[in-house]
Amino acid sequence: MSAKAIDNADCNYGSHLWQLVSADLKKCYGQNLYNSWFIKINFQEFLGSNVILRAPTNFIRDWVLCNYYHNIIKSFKNYDSNISVIEIITAKNIEFASEVKTNLTVIGQDDVNFDDLSSYSDARYTFDNFIVDSSNRLAYTAAISIAQASEAIKSYNPLFIYGGVGLGKTHLMQAIAAYSKANNPARKVLYISAEKFMYQFVKALRNKDTMSFKEKLRGVDVLMIDDVQFICGKGSTQEEFFHTFNALADNNRQIILSCDRAASELDDMEDRIKSRLNQGLGADVHATTYDLRLNILKSKAMQMNIEIKDDVLEFLATKITANIRELEGALNKIIAHSSLVNCAINLTSARTIFKETISLKKIDVSIDHIQKQVAKKYALEIHDLNSNKRLKMMTRPRQIAMYLAKYLTIQSLSDIGRQFGNKNHTTVMHAVKRIELLCHNSYEFKSEIDSLARSIKN
Numbered sequence: 001m002s003a004k005a006i007d008n009a010d011c012n013y014g015s016h017l018w019q020l021v022s023a024d025l026k027k028c029y030g031q032n033l034y035n036s037w038f039i040k041i042n043f044q045e046f047l048g049s050n051v052i053l054r055a056p057t058n059f060i061r062d063w064v065l066c067n068y069y070h071n072i073i074k075s076f077k078n079y080d081s082n083i084s085v086i087e088i089i090t091a092k093n094i095e096f097a098s099e100v101k102t103n104l105t106v107i108g109q110d111d112v113n114f115d116d117l118s119s120y121s122d123a124r125y126t127f128d129n130f131i132v133d134s135s136n137r138l139a140y141t142a143a144i145s146i147a148q149a150s151e152a153i154k155s156y157n158p159l160f161i162y163g164g165v166g167l168g169k170t171h172l173m174q175a176i177a178a179y180s181k182a183n184n185p186a187r188k189v190l191y192i193s194a195e196k197f198m199y200q201f202v203k204a205l206r207n208k209d210t211m212s213f214k215e216k217l218r219g220v221d222v223l224m225i226d227d228v229q230f231i232c233g234k235g236s237t238q239e240e241f242f243h244t245f246n247a248l249a250d251n252n253r254q255i256i257l258s259c260d261r262a263a264s265e266l267d268d269m270e271d272r273i274k275s276r277l278n279q280g281l282g283a284d285v286h287a288t289t290y291d292l293r294l295n296i297l298k299s300k301a302m303q304m305n306i307e308i309k310d311d312v313l314e315f316l317a318t319k320i321t322a323n324i325r326e327l328e329g330a331l332n333k334i335i336a337h338s339s340l341v342n343c344a345i346n347l348t349s350a351r352t353i354f355k356e357t358i359s360l361k362k363i364d365v366s367i368d369h370i371q372k373q374v375a376k377k378y379a380l381e382i383h384d385l386n387s388n389k390r391l392k393m394m395t396r397p398r399q400i401a402m403y404l405a406k407y408l409t410i411q412s413l414s415d416i417g418r419q420f421g422n423k424n425h426t427t428v429m430h431a432v433k434r435i436e437l438l439c440h441n442s443y444e445f446k447s448e449i450d451s452l453a454r455s456i457k458n
């Protein structure tokens with residue numbers, strides 16, 4: 001084949017891969033986010049094991065890299081394990097103004113209507129259907145106290161709820177909104193995702209209308225911003241966030257924020273903001289316990305008025321440990337299946353339904369199990385993996401175990417760190433990068449890790 005033909009073949013293959021990955025991203029993030037960001041990105045070329053993509057503007061490139069890099073590379077690797085790095089390039093010399101403009105044609109379709117704040121409460125999420133146990137009690141108690149209070153609670157301002165995905169942070173914020181709407185409708189409560197906050201801010205900048213944006217935000221009694229880890233990297237948005245925050249707190253308005261990690265772990269956030277976020281109450285939602293999972297399943301089945309045998313619920317609570325969102329998905333699947341075949345679900349059929357899902361989505365791999373297998377393979381004890389000892393015979397297996405935890409479970413870096421002797425998420429990130437590099441540089445090493453991963457999954 002001529003060099004040109006190889007280039008063309010590469011390009012076709014690359015475009016095809018990007019189509020597959022884009023379809024995954026659409027499935028994962030939904031049509032709206034897909035239209036906002038990924039639809040505008042094209043495959044450019046391969047450079048060795050690097051995939052080069054092309055974005056129309058720096059703004060889109062930065063946003064996508066900042067928020068979605070990890071999932072993009074993960075999805076690419078699912079299709080081609082040789083891929084190790086994704087780069088996004090842009091056409092040079094694009095003015096900031098035109099970037100904002102390009103982006104905002106999409107943003108306009110997704111505006112938050114500030115005048116109809118109530119539309120942002122989701123009726124499914126209430127305090128009544130939130131199951132409490134030791135893993136979420138602090139966050140629950142603080143949230144319900146805020147909902148019941150008539151004004152801001154100083155010692156909880158801000159309330160900073162943090163923890164891994166699918167553990168009830170959004171549920172609690174929505175429950176505050178729902179409670180206020182029902183019991184104290186005069187209290188102005190605004191729930192907004194950090195991404196929408198950023199959209200609105202950029203839109204106001206473009207329209208030279210930041211004053212009314214500020215006024216609207218500052219006119220609320222309770223401001224909730226969900227997933228503040230997305231407010232990162234952009235100087236002016238952080239600045240606005242900080243001023244809004246101060247203005248509200250100074251006026252004794254309540255602020256509630258959620259985040260996938262502790263405030264101190266927000267690497268891209270300015271220090272003065274981090275320290276401000278720490279001045280109220282930080283409420284950590286921990287990984288779920290077996291009892292919590294079982295109680296949630298029982299409560300959901302009861303709400304739906306569907307009888308499911310205890311052994312089936314126990315099976316789900318044992319197998320699906322990652323988070324509550326996954327657990328709900330599993331329960332819905334069981335219910336859908338039983339209505340489809342029109343028979344009550346029993347343990348054998350539940351097992352059959354899940355066999356495929358579990359091995360596909362790897363949701364039954366626990367960090368305990370990964371640690372056990374890695375310790376066994378390298379003739380160590382589990383506490384060696386969780387310790388801080390820097391002996392080489394321990395650090396490499398520890399990094400491998402963290403890497404596998406990242407790829408075989410859907411737990412956040414912070415959650416993983418916590419389960420490795422309370423380590424910081426940056427330690428986990430460092431371990432993941434280190435192992436990725438070693439895999440990239442040595443085929444033998446990569447095979448060793450792949451075979452370890454397979455034995456853990458089976």
Ligand code: ADP
Binds near residue numbers: 132163168171328
């Ligand atoms: P997060 O915002 O932390 O990612 P969500 O609040 O979206 O998680 O929760 C994911 C799903 O799990 C939601 O459907 C929510 O209702 C449910 N859920 C989470 N925690 C609980 C709980 N303690 N009791 C009942 N349902 C819960």
Ligand code: MG
Binds near residue numbers: 170226
């Ligand atoms: Mg959430």
